[in-house]
Amino acid sequence: MIDLGQYLPILLFLGVALAISCVFVFLPMGVSRLTGTHNPTAEKLSEYECGFPAFEEPRSQFDVRFYLVAILFIIFDLEAAFLFPWAVSLDFTGWSGWTTMMIFIGELAIGLIYAWKVGALEWE
Amino acid sequence: MIQAIAFYLFATMVIASGVLTIMSRNPVHSVLWLILAFFNAAGLMVLLGAEFIAMLLVVVYVGAVAVLFLFVVMMLDVDMAELRAGFIKNFPLGIAIALVLLAELVLGIGALGAGPLELGTASGANAPNLANSNIENIGALLYSKYIFVFEAAGLILLVAMIGAIVLTHRDLKTTRGHQNITKQVRRNPKEATQMKQPTVGEGVEL
Amino acid sequence: MDYATSFGLIIPELVLTGSGLVLLMIAAFGGEKASRLVSILAAVALGAAGSLTIPALANGAGGDASMAFYGQISADAFSAFAKLLVYAAAIGCLMIAPGFFGQRRAMKPEYPVLVLFATLGMSIMVSATDLMTLYIGLELNSLAAYVLASFLRNDSRSAEAGLKYFVLGALASGILLYGMSLTYGFTGTTSFAGIRAAQEAGLSTGALFGLIFVLAGLAFKISAVPFHMWTPDVYQGAPTPVTTFFATAPKVAAVALTARVALDAFGSQADAWRQIVIFAALASIIVGALGAIGQNNLKRLLAYSSINNVGFILIGLAAATVEGASAMLFYLTTYVVMSLGSFVAVLMLRNGEGENLETFEDIAGLSSTRPGVALCLLALMFSLAGIPPLLGFWAKVEVFNAAIQAGLVPLAVIGIAASVIGAFYYIKFVKVMYFEEPVGRATKGGSAAHWAILIICTLLISPLGFLLTRGLQAMTDTAAAGLFPGV
Numbered sequence: 001m002i003d004l005g006q007y008l009p010i011l012l013f014l015g016v017a018l019a020i021s022c023v024f025v026f027l028p029m030g031v032s033r034l035t036g037t038h039n040p041t042a043e044k045l046s047e048y049e050c051g052f053p054a055f056e057e058p059r060s061q062f063d064v065r066f067y068l069v070a071i072l073f074i075i076f077d078l079e080a081a082f083l084f085p086w087a088v089s090l091d092f093t094g095w096s097g098w099t100t101m102m103i104f105i106g107e108l109a110i111g112l113i114y115a116w117k118v119g120a121l122e123w124e
Numbered sequence: 125m126i127q128a129i130a131f132y133l134f135a136t137m138v139i140a141s142g143v144l145t146i147m148s149r150n151p152v153h154s155v156l157w158l159i160l161a162f163f164n165a166a167g168l169m170v171l172l173g174a175e176f177i178a179m180l181l182v183v184v185y186v187g188a189v190a191v192l193f194l195f196v197v198m199m200l201d202v203d204m205a206e207l208r209a210g211f212i213k214n215f216p217l218g219i220a221i222a223l224v225l226l227a228e229l230v231l232g233i234g235a236l237g238a239g240p241l242e243l244g245t246a247s248g249a250n251a252p253n254l255a256n257s258n259i260e261n262i263g264a265l266l267y268s269k270y271i272f273v274f275e276a277a278g279l280i281l282l283v284a285m286i287g288a289i290v291l292t293h294r295d296l297k298t299t300r301g302h303q304n305i306t307k308q309v310r311r312n313p314k315e316a317t318q319m320k321q322p323t324v325g326e327g328v329e330l
Numbered sequence: 331m332d333y334a335t336s337f338g339l340i341i342p343e344l345v346l347t348g349s350g351l352v353l354l355m356i357a358a359f360g361g362e363k364a365s366r367l368v369s370i371l372a373a374v375a376l377g378a379a380g381s382l383t384i385p386a387l388a389n390g391a392g393g394d395a396s397m398a399f400y401g402q403i404s405a406d407a408f409s410a411f412a413k414l415l416v417y418a419a420a421i422g423c424l425m426i427a428p429g430f431f432g433q434r435r436a437m438k439p440e441y442p443v444l445v446l447f448a449t450l451g452m453s454i455m456v457s458a459t460d461l462m463t464l465y466i467g468l469e470l471n472s473l474a475a476y477v478l479a480s481f482l483r484n485d486s487r488s489a490e491a492g493l494k495y496f497v498l499g500a501l502a503s504g505i506l507l508y509g510m511s512l513t514y515g516f517t518g519t520t521s522f523a524g525i526r527a528a529q530e531a532g533l534s535t536g537a538l539f540g541l542i543f544v545l546a547g548l549a550f551k552i553s554a555v556p557f558h559m560w561t562p563d564v565y566q567g568a569p570t571p572v573t574t575f576f577a578t579a580p581k582v583a584a585v586a587l588t589a590r591v592a593l594d595a596f597g598s599q600a601d602a603w604r605q606i607v608i609f610a611a612l613a614s615i616i617v618g619a620l621g622a623i624g625q626n627n628l629k630r631l632l633a634y635s636s637i638n639n640v641g642f643i644l645i646g647l648a649a650a651t652v653e654g655a656s657a658m659l660f661y662l663t664t665y666v667v668m669s670l671g672s673f674v675a676v677l678m679l680r681n682g683e684g685e686n687l688e689t690f691e692d693i694a695g696l697s698s699t700r701p702g703v704a705l706c707l708l709a710l711m712f713s714l715a716g717i718p719p720l721l722g723f724w725a726k727v728e729v730f731n732a733a734i735q736a737g738l739v740p741l742a743v744i745g746i747a748a749s750v751i752g753a754f755y756y757i758k759f760v761k762v763m764y765f766e767e768p769v770g771r772a773t774k775g776g777s778a779a780h781w782a783i784l785i786i787c788t789l790l791i792s793p794l795g796f797l798l799t800r801g802l803q804a805m806t807d808t809a810a811a812g813l814f815p816g817v
Contacts, residue, residue, distance in 0.1 A: 004126055007170065062198040064292050070192040071288040075281050077188045081180050082266075082274075089263025096333065097267035100274065107278040110351050111285040117358035120289045231539070271333075272340070272399040276454060276466045279347065280473060283447050286354070287477035290440045291492075 068120060079108050127171060134167040151197045159190045176259040336398035339405040340457075342379040342413060346450040349375035350443060357439030365437045369428055372442035373421045376449060380417040386410035387805065392812035401521050402460040407812030409457035411659060411805060412586035415666055416456065419578035420449045422670050425779040426677060427571040433684055436482055445575065448474035452583030459594065461510045461520040464587065468506070468551065471580060472499050478575065479568040491567025498550070498560045506547025512540030513595075522595035530598045541596055545606055548591065551584040554644060555613035558637045562621070565633035570686060573629055574673035577636050578666045585640070585662055589647055589655060593813055600650040607648045608741055614641030615745060619752040628676050628688050631755065632669065635714060638752050639665045645745055646729045649736035655810035656803070657728040663802060664713075664725035664791070671787030672710045675703050678776040678784065687772050695768025703776070704763045706788040713791040715756035716749055721791040724799055 086093075086101045093100075115121055141161040145154045162185045169178035211218075266274055322328050337344065353368050353375075360367065386396065387410035396406040424442055431437035447470060454467030476499065480492025514520050516537040517528035529537060550557035565573045592603055618638025625631040643665065646658030679687040679700070687693065697704040713722035726749060733742040776784075789795060 004130065004171075062195055064199060066195045067192070067199060068288055068292045070188070070195050072285065074184070074188040074192060075285050077184055078281060081184055084179070085176060085259050085263030086267055087263075088257075089260045089267060092260070092264040093267040096271070097263075100267050100271045103275060104278040107275070107282050107351065108285075110354060111282045114354055114358040115285060115289055118289060118293060120293045231535075269400050270402075270462070272336070272402060273462050273466050276463075276470060279350075279447065279450070280466065280470050282354075283444070283470060283473050283477075286440060286444065286447075287473060290438065290444075290477055291480060291483055 065123065072115060072120070075108065075111070079105070130167070131171055134164045134171065137161075137164040138168065151200075152194065155190060155193045155197055158193065159186055162186045162190065174258060176262055339396065339398040340403060342382045343450060343453050345375060345379045345382060346446060346453060349378075350446045350450060353439075353446065354443050357443055360439060362438060365439045365441070366428060368439040369424050369442045372446045373424045375446065376417045376421050376424075379453070380414055383410045383413045383417070387414065387808065390808045390812060396812075397459065401523060402463045403454070403457050404459040405457055408586070408590070408655075408809045409812075411809035412456035412582055413453050415582045415663060416449060416452045416579045419582065419666050419670060420445055420575070422674075422783050423571055423575040423579070425783060426574065426674055429777040429780060430569065430571050430677060430686075431481075434482065436484075438481075441478070441481060444474045444478055448478065448575075449579065452579060455583045456586040456590075458587065458590070459522045461514065461522075461525075461595075464591070465503075465507065465510065468587070469503065471583065472503065472551075475499075475576065475580060478572045479564060481572060482569050485569075487567040488569055491564045494560055494567075495564045502547050502550035502557070505543050505550070509540045509543025509545075509547055512536055513544060514540075516540060522590070525595045526598050529596065533599045533602055538602060541599070541603060542606065544591060545588070545603060548584065548588045549610055552581060552588060552640050552643075553637055554610040554640050555617045555637065556610075558614065558617065561637055562625075562630045562633040565636075566627055566629045566688075570629065570673065570677045573632075574670060574677070577632065577669045577673060581636065581640070582662055582666060585643055585647075585658070589658060590813065592647060593650060593655065597650075604648055604650060607644050608738070611641045611644035611648055612741070612744055612748070614638065614644065615748040615752070616641075619748055619755075622752070622755045625755075626690050628690070628693070629673075631759070632672055632676070635672075635752075635756075636665075636669060639669075639714075642726060642729055642745065642749070645733050645738075645741060648738060648741060649732045651732065651736050652807075652810050652814050653735055654732040655813055656806040657725075657732040659806040659809055660728045660802060661725040663806070664721050667787050667790045668710055668714050668722060671784055671791070672707065672714070674780055674784050674787070675707045675710065678703055678780050679772040680774045681771050682773050684774060690762050691769065692771045694762055694766040695770070696763040696772060698768045699770050700772055702781075703772075703784070706784050707763060708760050709788050709792060711756040711759045715753040717753075719793040719796070721795050721799070724796065728803075 082104065083101070086097065090097060138161050141157045141164065144157040145161060148154050148157060162181055166178040166181040166186075169175070169181060320328050349371065353371055356364055356371070357368050385391075386405050387407050390407045391410070392406040392408075394401075396404050398405060424445055427441055428437055431441065451467050451470030451472075451474065454463060455471060456467075458464040458467050476492055476496040479495045480489045482488040510520075513525060516534055517525045519525060519528065533541070546557065550560075553561040565576065568576065592600075592607065596603055614637050618634050618636075618641060622631050622634035622638065625634060639661075643658055643661050646654045646656075646661060648654070649657070676688065677686065679693060679696075681687055681692075696707070709720065713720035716723045716726045730742040730746060733739075733745070790798070
């Protein structure tokens, strides 16, 4: 079994963070409810768009380019994730481990050059 | 004791948010429930002593994959009413498949009792213990014994990158006028204009 | 185990990787103008990798000496034979592509690069002797294949084919991974040799489930019934050069991989998987033959034909003997030649505007408008049907022979009976070409590369190619022996 005691600080941190963020969200809501007048009607709560009822979903379609950016981000995120165990285990793996990671980074660097050259990183 | 409580908390939350992922009406909410499921799965990994996997879940799945899912959901503009209609139409088939899967699951769980399950002991004494923490152990194996698989995984990432670009990238220069600001600023009257003095009755040759 | 020995054993893969990376750079900097150059260089790289594979096949390499990276990958004679076949098919698919894509102004230098990486994945697949190497190779191949299937991204059918292939392929990978994790859980190792040793004593229920799921995942990849449903849609929707690629190289790699998993990893429990393979073989033969009858689209018809052929290949695997594996490789080689030839012939049928023709109405009376193509198709179809002097017949004889030697007489008898059903639509193909009113739609098409491949394939399956069978048989025997190091 894992000694969970070592996670106590992070648990406390999460608790404090949760408490503070709740205060920021709910305090203004409560204060405004207590201080202001509050009598909603159906008319007041309906959505209003220049005198028309809204005729489409407020959410609009995203451009496919967001998706390309997200894919590229995932790939380099994974590359970074692989760096952590590599960095802490260099004592064991030595130069061959170092070379391995350099080849890996090289493969992805070639991919980066390709993406850059064909203009996948440009927005307009 | 605290481990047991934490385990049941995380496990319940994973299952509950997994169920909500497939049940919620709004696909964006589904993705948000999925993120909660990832977080709780990370908690389970911590309980197992696999801190590195927990970190990967948070960094890669919550940080990147979930964002990608959100983009895809936003991009697709799914009409849920239409999907529901299909759901009702195919409901009997879905139930049949669910029953088959359930039968498999029951058999699988039954198999757990029948077969000799000889895994490494929980203390990890059977695993090659090269270093202090499991992240060091992963590194020590991944970058020595499994380098071939690791480099090939790098190539998979490269192919994923090429594939995404081939399928989604549109060359803007060919579709729209492309503004080159440097070129515009560099233009000066001497290069852009010419003085001609044509005689009467003759045209101008440029 | 030092790295120098390991890297020495995987030189073909290193050549493919290096050239793939260099070609990607040429593609990035050269743009679309570099397409032809990249295609040629990719074919050269595949040829070089192929020539580096020959020594392993010639020496009949096998056993521990051919193992690299702590037994994760094996450069034995079996993998060498499969690699040669895969590389040859990939070169063919590179040669036919520029004509097809060039006409649609869709030729991009990424096509050869993706083909090269897919081939590298297959190369890893056929030599994998560890579940992890297996999965990595399979994914490298599949990921490139999904992109290739929707390479004509403005064509809705091509995009649909890519999406279908991706969703079902991901599902199959999931099933395979589930099986692999069960196998690992119940045997405690991912290496094939270790799994074999752990299962020598007997197969627990959990391990049996692992075996079933692994075989189900692999059956999807070789499109054996009941995991075949994606094949007709994907083969029809994908651009024809890509379909040609799917029908040849990945099929070889997946069959070789299935054979190695069945005979090596699960080799000590042959009785457990034999029933599954026999079922898949018979179901594939029958469904492939019956499904093809109603088809009007030629690519769809050839997809069912490939399902049908996978059934015959699996009969060789079901024997689980050296002869069976050898017959399986023999049939696989014949199948690659025949499907490469028939897809190229379909690719060459174009009308006056240069659009590709793909239906039976279009090829009515082809013998009078395009006698050369019609004659080659006639030979290829008769060979696929297994009509005597052609190579397809000898391949079927080999497979049935192996099944009978292994005591699977009923399997062989049903297989022979079902191959008669299959003959029906191949002969219908010939009837439409030769005995119907010519419509004269197919008037154009066929670059020098297309003709070269079509003529080579036809010659190989013709009675003339029979002279080569002795040499081929010697090679398949060596390769199959590499899979059974103990024998």
